[in-house]
Amino acid sequence: MLNDAHCHFFSTSFFATLGGDAALAQLGWDPPGSAEALADRWGAELDRARVSRAALIASAPGDAASVETAVRRHPDRFVGFFMVDPTQPEAATIAADAIDRRGLRTICLFPAMHRFSIQDERARRLFEVAAARPGTAVFVHCGVLSVGVRKKLGLPSPFDIRFGNPIDLHAVALAYPAVPVIVPHFGAGLFREALMLADLCPNVLLDSSSSNSWIKYQPGLTLAAVFRQALAVAGPDRILFGSDSSFFPRGWVMDVYEQQSSALDEVRVSAEVREKIFGGNFDRLFPPATW
Secondary structure (H helix, E strand, O other), rough: OOOOEEEEEEEHHHHHHHOOOOHHHHOOOOOOOOHHHHHHHHHHHHHHHHHOOEEEEEOOOOOHHHHHHHHHHHOOOOEEEOOOOOOOOOHHHHHHHHHHOOOOEEEEEHHHHHHHOOHHHHHHHHHHHHHOOOOOOOEEEEOOOOOHHHHOOOOOOOOHHHHOOHHHHHHHHHHHOOOEEHHHHHHHOOOHHHHHHHHHHOEEEEEOOOOOOHHHOOOOOHHHHHHHHHHHHHOOOHOOOOOOOOOOOOOOOOHHHHHHHHHHHHOOOOHHHHHHHHHHHHHHHHHHHOO
């Protein structure tokens, strides 16, 4: 069994925020078409890669409807994540609607992108939304934030990584112990801080997604060592495999899986631990939905 806890659903609406067809032409990427067509393409891609289920992230505020379409079309394959900017009016109402009416399961927060403290009352309101809806998780991007598509298009990224320290999540995660809190990319360069957070908060999970190129900031560190230490601190039940796949024609990034699988081989984890990281923890966190 292989499940992916981190895929981006780059819809037509998402590309509209970047320049639409002109941006796609510059990138050389396939137009996503309708949300239905993109959902079907992802379903076929997961079949090809032998991935059972995947989280799909609506990667711009206001694009929850696209992921809703995908999830309703393939409820056995997809779990819906959606981005919210808590600095915007009605953010909590929008989040509640995405969960209650659209059937999505995880609120995604990007403090550095939207320039807010995770301890801000506006962010805490979104944790309140999640806490009132058992089965809802909150994903919080910490550490270095670099949006590849914006870099390729030469667009500015006025982010502020001062807001991305996992330590700032400590009090918030403690205040909502029943809410699973997912920190992607092992903290994206703030690995030590992410481990401290996970050690102190049993509701914090680490997602292993992407190439983990942040390792370059810590000389001598290897991906195998990252997994070894994450397992030692957070344990095998709180690590979620993710690929950070996003666009076509690239599709699902098999090399990320292969690199992480090799790293776990190097660490010599048991078959049971591998099963948890690559599939079981995801199914436990997000049991298949029924509509």
